[in-house]
Amino acid sequence: MSDTTELTQQWFKNWSNDYDNTLGKIKRHQQLLDMAVKISKVKGSERVLDIGVGTGLLALKFLAKAGCTVVGIDYSRDMMDICTDKIKKLNLGNRIECKIMDAAALDFPKNSFDIAAATVTLHHIKNKLPVIKAIRNVLKPGGRFVLGDLDMDTTGSHTNPKRLARILDYLMPELVEALKDGGVQGFSRMYDNGKKHILNDGEYCVSFEQWSDLCYKAGFTKVVYKSMPNFERFKVLCAYK
Ligand SMILES: C[S@@+](CC[C@H](N)C(=O)[O-])C[C@H]1O[C@@H](n2cnc3c(N)ncnc32)[C@H](O)[C@@H]1O
Incomplete structure (x- = not known):
């Protein structure tokens, strides 16, 4: 566990009850999840690992798209409780299993999944390469790693004004969407989140060029990524084992 793990867990504990009313309401976020499911080309009875399942927004889209099964992991009990309530209400317990896991x-055997997907989750981890290697390890040969996230490089010195300007430039359109779709509540939450990105307070976004390089370094054979239509700064990547 990293030194910021507890802070991030506390952040999601506090956010869990209004997550679906804030980020969940932002159309851009729903579109990112749709794009992740589409790029995964999920089919038939494939087995999907949802890393950072949260309140289940992505997992439920996978289940709606194909006859797949999903294993959702998260280290926030509060976020996952909301997901498990939804699963019970929708009677989907035979197709999705949730586990508390960092x-x-x-902690899965080699070659366990056809797809491993993570939306706006892995940027919380600072040391990314070992995690991507471990994801590749649990994928079956030919399996796909799908990543949906902000294409935002927040590396560099916190005292560098050019870095701050670059990050604010990325965040501005996101905050406008948050206000439009999520109202003041949505804006306020995403504004606080923006500060965490700027200070790398449990948020360590990198560019998709950097994510792609990391995937190749981890041993993936082919990596493709594309921007969301109308939201160039959000991207979805697919890496093939
Ligand atoms: C922003 S939410 C994304 C949830 C969902 N994937 C979505 O797109 O709506 C990030 C989730 O990842 C979880 N998370 C962050 N870092 C994690 C880690 N190292 N291990 C497990 N879960 C993590 C958080 O608890 C939270 O539920």
């Missing part, structure tokens, strides 16, 4: 310490 994404930085995946």
Whole structure:
């Protein structure tokens, strides 16, 4: 566990009850999840690992798209409780299983999944390469790693004004969408989140060029990524084992 793990867990504990009313309401976020499911080309009875399942927004889209099964992991009990309530209400318990697990310490046998997907989750982990290697390890040969996230490089010195300007430039359109779709509540939450990105307070976003390099370094054979239509700064990547 990293030194910021507890802070991030506390952040999601506090956010869990209004997550679906804030980020969940932002159309751009729903579109990112749809794009992740589409790029995964999920089919038939494939087995999907949802890393950072949260309140289940992505997992439920996978279940709606194909006859797949999902294993959702998260290290926030509060976020996952909301997901498990939804599963019970929708009677989907035979197709999805949720486990408390740190994404930085995946505990599954080699070759377990056809797809491993993570949306706006892995940027919380600072040391990314070992995690991507572990994800590759749990994928079957030919399996796909799907990543949906902000294409935002927040590396560099916190005292560098150019870095701050670059991050604010990325965050501005996101905050406008948050206000439009999520109202003041949505804006307020995403504004606080933006500060965490700027200070790398449990948020360590990198560019998709950097994510792609990391995937190749981890041993993936082919990596493709594309921007969301109308939201160039959000991207979805697919890496093939
Ligand atoms: C922003 S939410 C994303 C949830 C969902 N994937 C979505 O797109 O709506 C991030 C989730 O990842 C979880 N998370 C962050 N870092 C994690 C880690 N190292 N291990 C397990 N879960 C983690 C958080 O608890 C939270 O539920």
